[in-house]
Amino acid sequence: MGIKIGDAPFHERAEKAINDQFMRQAVAKAQDGLRGKKLKAAESLGNWEDWRALGEQIRQHTLENLDYYLYQLSENVEKNGGSVYFAETAEDAQDYVKRVVRKKNAKKIIKSKSMVTEEISLNEAVEEAGGEVIETDLAEFILQIADHDRPSHIVVPSLHKDKEKICELFKEKLGYTGTSQPEELARFVRRYLREDFFQADMGITGCNFAVAESGSVSIVANEGNARMATTLPKTLITVMGMERIVPSWEELDVLVTLLCRSAVGQKLTSYITGLTEPGGMDGPEEFHLVIVDNGRSHILGTEFQSALQCIRCAACINVCPVYRHIGGHAYGSIYSGPIGAVLTPLLGGYDDYKDLPYASSLCGACTEACPVKIPLHELLIKHRRRIVEEEKKSPKSWDFAMKGFEKAANSPGLFSFAAKTAPYVLKPFTKDDKIERGAGPLKAWTQARDFPAPKKQPFRDWFDKRSKEGK
Amino acid sequence: MKVSLFITCLADIFYPEVGKDVVEILEDLGCEVDFPKNQTCCGQPAYNSGYHKETKTAAKHMIEAFEGAEYAVAPSGSCVMMVHEFPALFSESEKEWQEKAAALANKTYEFTQFVVEVLGKEDLGAELHRKAAVHTSCHMNRLMGIKEPPQRLLKHVKGLEVVPLSHSYDCCGFGGTFSVKMPEISEEMVEEKTKHMMESDADLLIGMDCSCLMNIKGRLTRKGCSIEVKHIAQVLNEGRK
Numbered sequence: 001m002g003i004k005i006g007d008a009p010f011h012e013r014a015e016k017a018i019n020d021q022f023m024r025q026a027v028a029k030a031q032d033g034l035r036g037k038k039l040k041a042a043e044s045l046g047n048w049e050d051w052r053a054l055g056e057q058i059r060q061h062t063l064e065n066l067d068y069y070l071y072q073l074s075e076n077v078e079k080n081g082g083s084v085y086f087a088e089t090a091e092d093a094q095d096y097v098k099r100v101v102r103k104k105n106a107k108k109i110i111k112s113k114s115m116v117t118e119e120i121s122l123n124e125a126v127e128e129a130g131g132e133v134i135e136t137d138l139a140e141f142i143l144q145i146a147d148h149d150r151p152s153h154i155v156v157p158s159l160h161k162d163k164e165k166i167c168e169l170f171k172e173k174l175g176y177t178g179t180s181q182p183e184e185l186a187r188f189v190r191r192y193l194r195e196d197f198f199q200a201d202m203g204i205t206g207c208n209f210a211v212a213e214s215g216s217v218s219i220v221a222n223e224g225n226a227r228m229a230t231t232l233p234k235t236l237i238t239v240m241g242m243e244r245i246v247p248s249w250e251e252l253d254v255l256v257t258l259l260c261r262s263a264v265g266q267k268l269t270s271y272i273t274g275l276t277e278p279g280g281m282d283g284p285e286e287f288h289l290v291i292v293d294n295g296r297s298h299i300l301g302t303e304f305q306s307a308l309q310c311i312r313c314a315a316c317i318n319v320c321p322v323y324r325h326i327g328g329h330a331y332g333s334i335y336s337g338p339i340g341a342v343l344t345p346l347l348g349g350y351d352d353y354k355d356l357p358y359a360s361s362l363c364g365a366c367t368e369a370c371p372v373k374i375p376l377h378e379l380l381i382k383h384r385r386r387i388v389e390e391e392k393k394s395p396k397s398w399d400f401a402m403k404g405f406e407k408a409a410n411s412p413g414l415f416s417f418a419a420k421t422a423p424y425v426l427k428p429f430t431k432d433d434k435i436e437r438g439a440g441p442l443k444a445w446t447q448a449r450d451f452p453a454p455k456k457q458p459f460r461d462w463f464d465k466r467s468k469e470g471k
Numbered sequence: 472m473k474v475s476l477f478i479t480c481l482a483d484i485f486y487p488e489v490g491k492d493v494v495e496i497l498e499d500l501g502c503e504v505d506f507p508k509n510q511t512c513c514g515q516p517a518y519n520s521g522y523h524k525e526t527k528t529a530a531k532h533m534i535e536a537f538e539g540a541e542y543a544v545a546p547s548g549s550c551v552m553m554v555h556e557f558p559a560l561f562s563e564s565e566k567e568w569q570e571k572a573a574a575l576a577n578k579t580y581e582f583t584q585f586v587v588e589v590l591g592k593e594d595l596g597a598e599l600h601r602k603a604a605v606h607t608s609c610h611m612n613r614l615m616g617i618k619e620p621p622q623r624l625l626k627h628v629k630g631l632e633v634v635p636l637s638h639s640y641d642c643c644g645f646g647g648t649f650s651v652k653m654p655e656i657s658e659e660m661v662e663e664k665t666k667h668m669m670e671s672d673a674d675l676l677i678g679m680d681c682s683c684l685m686n687i688k689g690r691l692t693r694k695g696c697s698i699e700v701k702h703i704a705q706v707l708n709e710g711r712k
Contacts, residue, residue, distance in 0.1 A: 015655055321641045325659040359653060361646025361660065362519055363609035377614075384521030394521065402522040408511065409529035412536075415511040419484045434692060444651040448658035449689030452485045459478050459487035463494070463506045 001121050002090065003333045003348050005150045010332060010355035017330040026162045027327050030153075034318040037265025038369075045261060055258045056373035058251045059309035062243075066300065069212040069245050070291065076215025080277045082287035086242075087120075090294050094125035097204075097237055100288055101129040104235050106201035110193075112219065112226035113137035114206025115154055115312060116241045116292055118334045119347070122204070133204075134196045136225035138189055142166055145173045152328025152336060155263050155314040160327050193225075203229035203284065207240035208311070209255060210289070213248040216276040217289065220259060222269045230275050236284035238275075242291050243308040255311055258371040262313035295347045303382050307342050309372045314339075316366035316376055322359055331356060338366035338376045345383055354393050357383035401441070420461070422454035472590075474502040475540035477533075477579065479550045480512045481681040482702075489681060492708035493546050493582055499711075500590050509536040513553040520648045523560065530557045534571050542589065543579040546704050547680045548611020554579045555615070581611055583679060583703060587620035593627055598710030600630035604673035606664075606687065608680040609642050621679055621703055628706060633677075637667040645686035661690040669696055676700045 006013065017023065042048040062069060074084040087093035101109070109131045117123070123133045135144040139158040143149040146169055151157030158166070163180045170176035170185065174192065178184045208220045217238045219226045230236055246252045260266045278287035299308055317323050317337030328336035333344040333353065341356040357380045360366075366376040388394040408414045429435045435442065435451040445451055474497055482489045497504050514529030534557065537543045545551050557572035586592050605625065611617045625633055644650065644660025651657075664687055668676055674697075678684045681702060688700040 011655070014653070018655055018659055319640075321644070321660050321663075322653075322656055324641075325656055325663075358649070359656065361609075361642045361644060361649045361657070363642035363646065364614045365609070365640070365642065368613055381519060381521065384519070385523050386521070388521035389523065398520065402517050402520065402525050405512075405517055406522075406525035406528045409514060409517075409525075410511070410532050412509045412511055422484055434689075436693075441651050444654040445689075447654055448693065449661060449686065450692045451689060452685060454484045455487050457487065459483045459490035460506065460508065462487055462491065463476075464508075467506075 001118075001124065001150070003119050003335060003344060004352065005329055005332050005334065008332075010330070010359065013330040013332055014326045014359070017326040020327070022162075022165075023160045023327050024325060026160055028324055030156065030159050031318050031324055034265065038262055038315060038318065039265075041261035041265040041267065044267075045257070051254070051258060052371055052373050054254055055311075055371050056309065058246065058254060059311070059372045060306075062245060062247060062251075063300065063305060063308055066243065066245070069247060070242065072212040073210050073215060073245055074289075074291070076212070077287075077289050078215075080215045082215070082278055082289055084289045084291065086291050086293070088293050090120035090292070093120045093239065093290050093292050093294070094122065096288075096290060097122060097239075098125050098129040100235070100237060101126055101131045101202065104202060104286075106131050106235065108196065108200045109133050109202045109204055110136050110197055110200040110225075110229050110233065111140075111204040112206065112221065112229045113140050113157070114204070114239060115151070115334060116206055117204065117239050118151060120239070120292060120294060122239065126204070131202070134193070134200070136193055136197070136223075136229060137221075138186060138223055138225075141189055141193070142169065145169065150329065151334050153314060153317060154312050154335065154337075154339075160329065197228045197232050200229075200233045202235045202237065203233040204237045204239065205229050207238050207244055208259065209252055210240055210245045211247075211249055211252055211274075212245055214276055216274050218252060218256070218275075219271075219273040220256060220269050221271045221273070222264070222266075224271055227271050227273050230273055230284065231282050234284055235286045235288075236275075236278070237288045237290060239290045239292060242293050242296050259311050259313050262315040262369070262371040299346050304342070304346055304379060306374050307339070307346065307379060309374050310339055310343070311372055313371060315369040315371060316374075319365040319369045320360075321363060321365065322361065326359075331359070338380070339374070342374075342376055342379045342383065350387060350391050350393055354387050354391070357387065416458075416460060419454070419458040423456050426454060472502050473541040474504050474585075475537055475543050476504055476506050477510060477513075477537065477543045477545035477550065477554075478506070479545050479547045479681065481685060482546055485685065486681050486702065489546055489702040489704050492702075492704040493544075496586070496595060496704060496708055497544070500586065500592055500595075502590075507536045507540065511536070513550045515550065515553040516647050518553060518556065519646075520652075527560050530560055530572065531568065533557075534568070534575050537575055537579075538571070540578060542585065543575065544582055544585045545579070546582045546702060547682070548581045548608050548615055548617055549680050549682060551579055551581045552610045552615050581615070581617055581620075581679070583620040583624055584617045587623055593623045595624065595627065595707050596711045597627070597707045598629040599706055601675045602632045602634050602673050603675040603677050603706075604634055604636040604668060604671050605639070606636070606643065606676055606678040606683055607639060608678060608683050611679055613640075624703065624707055625677065629710070631706070634672045636671050636673070638663070639667075643683045643686050645682050647682070650686065661686055665690045665694060665696065668698060674698055677703055677706050679703050
């Protein structure tokens with residue numbers, strides 16, 4: 001499955017999403033709630049802009065010295081008694097995990113939330129190796145029992161479903177008989193999963209940040225399931241994207257502060273797990289850290305490097321007006337919203353994802369919201385330039401139109417001629433000073449709204465006349 | 472003070488009345504307004520669509536058109552933002568253009584910003600007895616950080632009551648070529664914007680960018696809604712003509 005969600009072209013997916021009133025209501029409601037909570041949490045911290053600048057600085061420094069910190073991290077993890085595996089591709093990561101599953105003869109595997117394991121299709125790989133994967137994050141659990149539905153949001157993967165839908169799903173799949181009250185639904189799943197936690201042979205988690213100086217992994221969570229996955233089973237595999245690393249606990253403190261407030265508007269989440277040494281009193285006996293590249297190193301050193309600053313908080317998604325109307329699945333990628341539109345073409349290529357960078361009005365709400373100051377809307381423009389000038393994947397009609405634009409912009413005579421003749425060219429379409437049904441590029445515009453009729457006397461002619469009259 | 476007006480395509484062709492009001496206001500404030508005849512477009516449609524070679528042609532043309540200007544002032548935050556992008560279009564090997572672009576960027580202002588920050592004027596003596604909502608355009612408000620000048624100017628308009636607009640921070644869905652490249656999504660965005668507008672107490676929408684206003688107004692008339700739409704220059708020139 002990987003990052004891809006379905007095969008339909010973007011426009012088809014977007015249109016389908018727009019007609020899903022139910023999903024859109026759920027998304028709008030979630031956005032409004034999350035946006036408000038985040039703003040409040042940022043405000044209460046004080047000096048939010050200073051915190052953002054610090055976050056950016058830490059992420060930039062780490063990426064500039066990524067080879068050093070990755071080396072330090074792996075040395076320290078091994079010193080602590082863990083194993084480290086660098087996976088260049090998704091297949092490499094799958095193969096390594098399969099080997100561990102087979103070696104440990106793991107039958108039941110409990111998993112906490114992780115986007116990178118979605119990216120590399122880890123569940124399928126584990127199943128191929130004979131293991132049963134049980135998603136224990138509530139949202140991921142919901143998706144898993146909904147016939148392996150895909151995440152529509154990087155923090156709240158089941159954002160496209162509301163409590164009523166979830167209640168129906170539990171009734172149908174799990175014989176649930178309670179109400180749609182969130183607390184009751186959560187209590188039910190808690191009880192449902194309890195035995196699995198006790199019986200599990202292995203835990204698999206993601207990683208919010210690995211700490212290089214101590215060889216630790218940290219996991220930010222609210223439900224307690226990640227804490228269970230890292231403490232109950234005897235073997236633990238943690239999978240991380242290669243850029244999810246901090247130099248020391250001091251920087252971890254800053255980034256966790258930014259992450260919790262930006263993601264869910266909390267000062268801190270209920271659980272922040274820091275795991276350093278396997279074989280301790282309450283940890284796993286065996287620990288494997290899988291560090292996934294899967295295309296990331298190709299982003300380093302390019303004009304898109306800042307995309308790797310991302311700490312997966314989804315603040316950009318929660319304020320995006322495009323995401324608001326089409327939801328996550330329309331992006332055709334597990335990484336949706338503004339960061340998804342930037343990251344997906346970098347990881348999955350332009351052939352499948354060349355429409356995504358255009359799925360933005362460039363309003364900059366994402367850039368403003370990002371706690372580590374990724375210039376998201378600028379990166380979308382960089383993608384567009386690459387698609388046009390390097391990949392040559394832009395529609396021919398656009399290339400042609402832009403050549404015409406270039407000519408007019410470089411010729412005041414032609415520009416002025418176009419301005420003067422516009423009212424006459426558009427006259428057949430004009431009624432009551434407006435155009436209700438246009439042709440060419442106006443066709444798309446007038447599907448939804450009227451277009452104003454050009455004025456008979458452009459401003460430049462008025463000014464000229466006025467100047468001549470001596471005013 | 473000499474001001475060169477950068478009229479912008481949309482105001483030139485579709486909303487010349489906005490330009491006229493800008494000229495009258497600036498002249499009343501003691502500026503000598505000229506109109507560099509060679510000006511065309513800032514190139515934003517090409518830039519935002521990824522056609523940066525074509526954008527450079529437009530940028531060079533505009534840099535030359537405004538070379539002699541003391542100040543360049545435009546009734547659009549979005550077009551001004553594009554002029555501010557000009558220096559980044561040129562590489563180190565085009566040092567001369569880089570410098571010229573920076574010089575133009577440094578003297579280019581959005582209309583309300585120019586009036587408040589450069590001319591130091593807030594009360595223009597305008598009068599308009601209406602209840603209005605304000606659309607804070609994304610480029611100007613969010614990306615250029617020009618937030619206060621429009622508020623300050625509108626505060627002094629006698630009789631004008633500015634009422635709150637729900638989700639005022641959300642984009643109207645125009646986005647330049649976005650509106651024709653992703654028309655389905657753009658439609659939903661402008662639909663939501665007009666819905667909030669119609670739910671407000673206002674019968675007038677004031678904005679600082681003709682592009683957003685064209686988009687919102689087009690949707691309002693399509694829905695048969697009579698809410699009026701005005702550029703801030705039109706409001707500031709009311710009751711003092």
